Amino acid sequence: MQVSLTVNDKAVTADIPPRTLLVDFIRDHLNLTGTHVGCDTAQCGACTVHLNGHAIKSCNVLVLQAAGGQVVTIEGVTPADGTLHPMQEAFRQHHGLQCGFCTAGMVMSAIDLAGRHASLDDQTIRAELDGNLCRCTGYHNIVASVKAGAASMHQ
Amino acid sequence: MYEFNYQKASSVADASAKLAASADGRLLAGGQTLIASMKMRLVAPSDLIDLAGVTALTAIESTPGGLKIGAMATHASVAASPLVSKAIPALATLANGIGDRMVRQMGTIGGSVANNDPAADYPAALVALGATVHTDKRQMPADSFFKGMYETALAAGEIVTAITFPVPKRAAYIKFKNPASRYAIVGVFVAQTATGVRVAVTGAGPGVFRVPAMEAALGANFASAALDGIAVSATDLNTDMHASSEYRAHLVGVMAKRAVECALAG
Ligand SMILES: Cc1cc2nc3c(=O)[nH]c(=O)nc-3n(C[C@H](O)[C@H](O)[C@H](O)COP(=O)(O)OP(=O)(O)OC[C@H]3O[C@@H](n4cnc5c(N)ncnc54)[C@H](O)[C@@H]3O)c2cc1C
Ligand code: FES
Ligand code: FES
Numbered sequence: 512m513q514v515s516l517t518v519n520d521k522a523v524t525a526d527i528p529p530r531t532l533l534v535d536f537i538r539d540h541l542n543l544t545g546t547h548v549g550c551d552t553a554q555c556g557a558c559t560v561h562l563n564g565h566a567i568k569s570c571n572v573l574v575l576q577a578a579g580g581q582v583v584t585i586e587g588v589t590p591a592d593g594t595l596h597p598m599q600e601a602f603r604q605h606h607g608l609q610c611g612f613c614t615a616g617m618v619m620s621a622i623d624l625a626g627r628h629a630s631l632d633d634q635t636i637r638a639e640l641d642g643n644l645c646r647c648t649g650y651h652n653i654v655a656s657v658k659a660g661a662a663s664m665h666q
Numbered sequence: 667m668y669e670f671n672y673q674k675a676s677s678v679a680d681a682s683a684k685l686a687a688s689a690d691g692r693l694l695a696g697g698q699t700l701i702a703s704m705k706m707r708l709v710a711p712s713d714l715i716d717l718a719g720v721t722a723l724t725a726i727e728s729t730p731g732g733l734k735i736g737a738m739a740t741h742a743s744v745a746a747s748p749l750v751s752k753a754i755p756a757l758a759t760l761a762n763g764i765g766d767r768m769v770r771q772m773g774t775i776g777g778s779v780a781n782n783d784p785a786a787d788y789p790a791a792l793v794a795l796g797a798t799v800h801t802d803k804r805q806m807p808a809d810s811f812f813k814g815m816y817e818t819a820l821a822a823g824e825i826v827t828a829i830t831f832p833v834p835k836r837a838a839y840i841k842f843k844n845p846a847s848r849y850a851i852v853g854v855f856v857a858q859t860a861t862g863v864r865v866a867v868t869g870a871g872p873g874v875f876r877v878p879a880m881e882a883a884l885g886a887n888f889a890s891a892a893l894d895g896i897a898v899s900a901t902d903l904n905t906d907m908h909a910s911s912e913y914r915a916h917l918v919g920v921m922a923k924r925a926v927e928c929a930l931a932g
Binding site: 512528529530532551552553554556559562565566567568571572573575576620623624639641642643 | 667668669670671672694697698701702704705714716718742765766767768769771772846847848
C-alpha cells in the first residue's frame with residue numbers, strides 16, 4: 512500500500528505492507544536509527560517521536576496512521592549547522608545520559624513537554640516523563656537536564 | 667502482526683458499510699490497545715477501518731443533557747478541554763491519569779469504552795456519572811452498556827459515536843495505579859448527582875461495578891466518615907501478581923474515602 516508523509520521536513524512516499532509500524536518505517540525504510548526500540552510493547556518510550564507536533568510511541572502506531580502527517584525524529588531536531596538542539600545540549604551539560612539508549616525518546620518527550628509548559632517544576636517533569644523509562648536509572652540528571660533545556664528553549 | 671487490509675473511513679456510515687463488507691473487520695481508533703494486541707497476535711482482523719479521518723467524532727460540546735464527548739476525542743484532548751475542566755473537573759483529571767503522555771495523545775474515549783478493559787478508567791466515570799453511550803444505532807445507559815470483562819452491549823458492527831455525561835454536583839476519581847502500566851489496580855469514581863450518589867469501582871473485579879451500601883451511606887451524609895465500617899466483599903474480586911482480592915477489597919474502601927474528600931475539596 513502506498514503511504515506519503517513528511518519526515519523531518521522531507522516528503523517521503525513508499526510502498527509498504529499495511530502492518531508496517533511507524534518505528535520500523537523510520538528505522539528500516541528511512542535508515543533513521545536514532546529512534547530506538549526498547550520494549551516494543553508501548554511501555555518504555557525509547558521509540559518516542561513527534562507526530563503532528565505531539566510525542567507518541569512509534570512502536571504502537573502504524574505508519575498508515577501517520578499518512579499525510581508531519582513526523583519529527585531525533586535526527587530532525589538538530590539544526591543544519593551541526594550544533595545541538597537546546598534540549599540535547601542540556602542533556603550533555605547535565606550528564607542526562609549514561610548508556611544513551613533511552614535518550615532520543617527522553618529528548619523528544621522533553622521537547623514536547625517544554626512546548627506545553629511555560630515553566631516546569633521537578634514534579635511536573637517527573638509526572639510528564641512517566642512514559643519514558645531509563646534502565647540506567649539516571650533520573651535525577653534527566654530531570655535537571657529537562658529543566659535546563661526547557662529554560663533555554665524559552666529564552 | 668498478521669497481515670490485514672487497511673481502509674480509511676470518511677464518515678460513520680462509511681465505516682459501518684466497510685465493516686459490513688469485510689470478512690472480519692475491526693475499527694481502529696487510537697490503536698493503543700488494538701495495535702498492541704495485534705502485535706501479540708491475540709487478534710487477527712481481516713481489515714482495519716480507521717476512524718481517524720472522521721473529524722466529526724472528535725467534538726467536545728456542552729448540550730442540555732450534559733457534556734457530550736465524541737468517540738474519537740483523545741485522552742489528551744479531554745484532559746486539556748476547558749469545557750471539561752469547567753463542567754466535570756474529575757473527568758479531566760481521570761483522562762490526564764490514563765497511561766502516559768504518549769498513550770493519551772493517541773488513545774480515545776470511544777476505544778476505551780468499546781474495549782471495556784476491567785482495569786480501564788473511563789468505565790468508572792460513565793457508570794458513576796450515569797452517562798449515556800451513543801452509537802450509530804441507538805443510545806444506552808452506561809449501567810446496561812458494560813457487560814463484564816472486555817464485553818459490552820455493542821452488537822457486531824455497531825459504532826460508538828459519543829458519550830454524554832450529565833453534570834454532577836460534585837465528583838472525584840481516585841485510582842491506586844499499577845506503577846508500570848498505570849492501569850487501575852483499584853479506581854473509585856464517586857459522584858453526587860441529581861438522582862443521588864453513585865459509586866463506581868474499576869480494576870477490582872471482572873468489570874466495573876457499583877457499591878449500593880456506599881451510595882446509601884453517602885446519600886444520607888456525604889462525608890468520608892459515612893463510609894466507616896462499610897466493607898466490600900473480596901469474593902468475586904481479582905487476584906493477580908499485583909494485588910490479592912482481599913487487598914483490592916480493602917483498597918476500594920480507602921479509594922472511596924479519598925474520592926469523597928477530594929470531591930468535597932473540589
Ligand atoms: C502503555 C499503556 C498504558 C495504558 N494505561 C491505561 C490506563 O492507565 N488506563 C486506561 O483506562 N487505559 C490505559 N491504556 C489503554 C488506552 O487508554 C487505550 O487508548 C484505550 O483502551 C483504547 O483506545 P484506542 O483509541 O487506542 O482504541 P483502539 O486500540 O484503536 O481500539 C480498541 C478496541 O475498541 C474498538 N473500537 C475503537 N473505537 C470504536 C468505536 N468508536 N466504536 C466501536 N468500537 C470501537 C476497536 O475495534 C478495538 O477492538 C493504556 C495503553 C497503553 C499502551
Ligand atoms: S519501544 Fe516503543 S515504547 Fe518501548
Ligand atoms: S541512559 Fe541508559 S537507558 Fe537511559
